[in-house]
Amino acid sequence: MTKNNMTLYCLSLMLLIIADHAVAKDPFQAFDSSQCAVLTTQLNGWQLTAVLISASQRHALISHKVLGIKKVELASQPFSVYGQVTQIELTHIEFSVLPPCPPNRVTLSFTGVS
Numbered sequence: 001m002t003k004n005n006m007t008l009y010c011l012s013l014m015l016l017i018i019a020d021h022a023v024a025k026d027p028f029q030a031f032d033s034s035q036c037a038v039l040t041t042q043l044n045g046w047q048l049t050a051v052l053i054s055a056s057q058r059h060a061l062i063s064h065k066v067l068g069i070k071k072v073e074l075a076s077q078p079f080s081v082y083g084q085v086t087q088i089e090l091t092h093i094e095f096s097v098l099p100p101c102p103p104n105r106v107t108l109s110f111t112g113v114s
Contacts (some may be wrong), residue, residue: 038084
């Protein structure tokens with residue numbers, strides 16, 4: 001086997017492996033609604049640490065005793081493909097569950113803020 005043939009063989013093999021993992025989700029498969037509760041579970045133990053607001057950006061720092069500190073921004077999906085940051089204000093941040101899940105919001109506020 002020549003060097004060119006060997007290269008083509010390796011590339012073909014890699015494409016087969018990649019194509020096997022890139023199969024699209026079946027649109028007729030029933031939606032797993034248990035994934036809708038994942039966001040609420042993932043936010044357990046997280047606290048709002050800081051809010052950074054400028055004229056053009058809004059970021060927040062959230063912390064967990066075991067998992068450390070995480071920086072989040074508007075429209076980011078820090079924990080789950082079914083949830084995203086929908087609001088960052090001076091006193092709180094809000095996470096919302098995305099469709100096809102039923103509407104649900106989780107709010108993290110500074111402790112001691114009413």
